[in-house]
Amino acid sequence: xxxxxxxxxxxxxxxxxxxxxxxxxxxxxxxxxxxxxxxxxxxxxxxxxxxxxxxxxxxxxxxxxxxxxxxxxxxxxxxxxxxxxxxxxxxxxxxxxxxxxxxxxxxxxxxxxxxxxxxxxxxxxxxxxxxxxxxxxxxxxxxxxxxxxxxxxxxxxxxxxxxxxxxxxxxxxxxxxxxxxxxxxxxxxxxxxxxxxxxxxxxxxxxxxxxxxxxxxxxxxxxxxxxxxxxxxxxxxxxxxxxx
Numbered sequence: 193x194x195x196x197x198x199x200x201x202x203x204x205x206x207x208x209x210x211x212x213x214x215x216x217x218x219x220x221x222x223x224x225x226x227x228x229x230x231x232x233x234x235x236x237x238x239x240x241x242x243x244x245x246x247x248x249x250x251x252x253x254x255x256x257x258x259x260x261x262x263x264x265x266x267x268x269x270x271x272x273x274x275x276x277x278x279x280x281x282x283x284x285x286x287x288x289x290x291x292x293x294x295x296x297x298x299x300x301x302x303x304x305x306x307x308x309x310x311x312x313x314x315x316x317x318x319x320x321x322x323x324x325x326x327x328x329x330x331x332x333x334x335x336x337x338x339x340x341x342x343x344x345x346x347x348x349x350x351x352x353x354x355x356x357x358x359x360x361x362x363x364x365x366x367x368x369x370x371x372x373x374x375x376x377x378x379x380x381x382x383x384x385x386x387x388x389x390x391x392x393x394x395x396x397x398x399x400x401x402x403x404x405x406x407x408x409x410x411x412x413x414x415x416x417x418x419x420x421x422x423x424x425x426x427x428x429x430x431x432x433x434x435x436x
Contacts, residue, residue, distance in 0.1 A: 232249055232253055289301070361373070
């Protein structure tokens with residue numbers, strides 16, 4: 193019952209945030225010129241201009257899909273995307289928002305599911321994902337989070353179960369697994385530890401049963417397994433190999 197109440201509260205809170213965001217853009221729209229993208233064109237220098245005046249456009253440009261539903265609204269200043277942008281799914285539901293600076297994604301961006309739950313929050317700099325990113329499931333439970341540098345995972349990332357418990361800790365070095373990767377049982381006890389170097393298995397791998405007894409142990413060298421030992425729950429070796 194507690195989980196149901198929490199999910200209900202999160203849903204109401206997210207819908208309130210979406211409502212406020214929509215109100216803000218509507219208020220801004222009241223003072224800004226809104227123009228369908230079909231009435232605009234892009235010059236060779238990438239400036240967005242009005243077909244009517246041939247001058248760089250300032251205001252809010254919007255695009256509609258084949259069903260007449262708005263796909264996005266973007267703020268344009270002197271022909272360049274600058275400021276708030278709103279996005280919608282095929283059904284017209286609010287799907288996300290963010291900001292542009294000099295035509296590139298910049299700062300905080302947020303995406304939503306149809307239910308109103310957050311789907312992801314991340315940060316951009318000069319059009320490339322940079323900063324802390326968090327992802328949620330459709331039920332509003334956090335799935336994973338970590339840092340991205342220049343579009344690639346970097347440092348520690350944590351992955352969660354539907355109960356909100358950490359299942360995996362993984363370390364990256366510019367998009368490649370690096371250092372340790374730790375898997376956990378639902379009680380927080382370690383299930384296994386893997387080691388990587390620049391995305392390749394390297395070093396000692398270990399695994400345990402729920403009772404804490406060793407399940408397997410192996411050693412890798414630059415992606416090649418050198419030795420491997422496996423035990424049953426009574427501590428008896430059931431498999432062993434050694435290439436050296």
